[in-house]
Amino acid sequence: MTTTVTSPAPSAPQDLKNPNRGLKTRTPGEGRMAAMLLSPTLLVLALVIVYPLISAIHQSLFSAESGLDADGFVTEGEAFVGLANYADLFVGESGRRFLNAFGNTTFFTVTTVLLETVLGLCLALAMNRAFRGRAFLRASILVPWAVPTAVSGLLWRWIFQSDGIANSLLGSEILWTAEGTASKLAVIIAEVWKTAPFIGLLVLAGMQIIPEEVYEAAKIDGAGWWRQLGSITLPLVKPTLLVAVLFRMLDALRMFDLPFVLIGPGKESVETLSMLAWDESNQLRYGSASAFAVVLFLYVAVVAVVFVKVLGADVTGAKKLGSKKRKATRSQKAEATR
Template sequence: MSIALRRGSTGPATARSQQQAEGRMATLLISPTLIVLGLVIVYPVLAAVYSSMFTVPGVDPRTGFVEGGEPFVGLDNFASIFTGAGGRFWNAFWNTSFLTVTSVLLETVIGLAMALIMHQAMRGRAWVRASILVPWAIPTAISALLWRWIFDSEGIANTMLGTKVLWTTEGFQSQAAVIIAEVWKTAPFVGLLVLAGLQIISQEVYEAARVDGAGPVRRFWNITLPLVKPALLVAVLFRLLDALRMFDLPYILIGAGKESVETLSMLAQDEASNVRFGPASAYSVLLFLYVFLIAFTFIKLLGADLLGGRDEPGGKKGGRKSPRRQAGGGRSRQKEATA
C-alpha cells in the first residue's frame, strides 16, 4: 500500500516536470525566431515611434545658425495631421484606401476566373498556367517601366483607344493607370492561391451534384465557391496587406509629388528624403497601425474561415474535416440546394 501511495504521489510531479522540460525545450527552439522577429520588426517599430516625437531643427533667432539636434515635440507630429497641415496626409490616406480596395476587388474577380481556367483539363494546360503566372514573376520596377511605356502619350494604349490621354499626369486617369498595372501584375497571385484550393476539392462532390441535376452555375455557387473560400480569403488578406504598402509601382509609373496617386508610403519617403524624419516616422507609424488594424479585423472576423474550420453547435471551432466527411457534407448540401 505504501509503495502504491508513493508511486501515486510521484506521478503528478513527474508529469509536471516533464511538461516543464517540454516547455523549456519549446522556448529554446523558438527563441531564434523570436530574436529575429524582434530585430527586424519590434526594434524598427519602436525606433520609428521614438523618432516621430522629434521635429526638424529650426534656426536659432539669436545666432542665426541651425539649432543642434532635433527638438523634442512629443505628439505634435501626430496632432498636426488633424489640423490644416494634415491635408496632404489625408489625401494620401484616401488614395491608399481607394487604390487598395479597387485593385484588390478586381484582382479577386480576375484571379478567381484565372484559377478556374487553369484548373480545367485541357491540352496545353501547363503552358496556360505558365503564361498566366508570368506577370507575377516580373519585378515590380520592370513592370512599372513597361506600363509607363504603354501609357505614354504616343504609346500603345492611346494608339488602341484612338485618343490622347495623358495617363501619367494629375487626374483620375493616373489612378486608373496604377490600378490597371497593379491588377495585371498581382491577379495571377490570387489565381495561384485559389488554384491550390480548387485542387483539394474532391471530384466526388461534383459527380454527386451532376447526378442530382445541378448545372454549372449552381455547382459553382454551392460547391466551388464555399469550398475554395478559405484559400480565397487568404489571398485577399495577403493582397490587402501588400496593397496598403504600395509604393514602387505608382512612384515609377506616375512619378513622385502627384496628388492623384500619392500613397502613405510615398508621403513618408518624400518627408524622409527632405530630412524631415520626425513627420516621416509619424506617417510610417500611422501606416503601420492602419495595416495592423485591417489585418486584425480581417482575422478576427474571418479567422475560422481562414483556417478552414467550421463552428460546431457548442460554440467550439472544429478543425478541418477529413476528405470523406468533406465530400459527404458537400454532397448533402448540394442535394439540399438542388431539391
C-alpha cells in the same frame, strides 16, 4: 446446460474524465527545445520588426528644429513635441496631403483587390479545368506575378507614354503619367495585371483539394455549373480566398514602388501613405515621416484584425487544428460509451 459469458464492464467513466487520452501531449523538455529552436527566428524578427517599430514611434514624438546659440551660430537638433506630429496630420498643408494620401491608399486598395479577386477567381476556374495546354496556361498566367514590381512599372510606363501602345490602340493622346484620373486608372491596370495571378494561384490550390466525388454527386442530383459554383466551389474555397484577399489588402495598403515608378513622386492623384512618408523623410522631416508610418502601421493592423476576427480568415491554420482535436475528442467519447 447454458453457459453465460459476461464481458468486462467498459471503463467509460475513466475515459470520459480524460477525453484527451490518447492524444500526444507535450512535455516541458519539448517546450524548451521548441523555444530554443525558435529563438534565432524570434531574434531576427525582433531586430527587423519590433526595433524599427519602437524607433518609429519614438521618432514621431520629436521634431527637428534649428536656431541660434549664444554666440550667434546656427544650431540644429530635435525637440520633444509629444503628439504634435499626429495632430498636424489633420490641419494645414500637412493635413491636406495626409487626407489625400489616405484616400488614395484606400481607393487603390479597395479597387485593385476587388478586381484582382474577381479576375483571380476566373483564372483559377480556367486553370482548374482539364484541357489540352493547361500547363502552358498556368505557366503563362504566373509570368506577370514573377516580374519584379519596378520592372513592371517601367514596362507599363513605356505602354502608357504619350506615343505608347495604349494611345496607339485607343487613337487618342491621353496623358497617363500626368496628374488626373488617367494616372489612377494606369496604376489600377498595372497593379491588377501583376497581382491577380497571385490570388488565382492560391484559389487554385484550394480548388485542387475539393474531392471530385462531390461534383459527381451534384451532377447526379441535376446541379448545373452555376449551382456547383455557388453551392460547392465558393463555400469550400472561402477560407483560402479570405487569406488571399487579406494578404493582397495588406500588400496594397503599403503600395509604393508601382506608382512611384509608373507615375513618379509628387503626384497628388497617386500619392499614397508610403510615398508621403518617403517624401517627408527625403525632406529630413523625420518626425512627421515617422508619424505617417505609424498611422499606416495602425491602418494595416486594423484591417488584419477585422479579417481575422470578424471575417474569420484562418491565417495560421489554428481553426483546422482545433477542428481535428474536437473530432478526435468526439470519437474517443463515442468509443468510450460503447
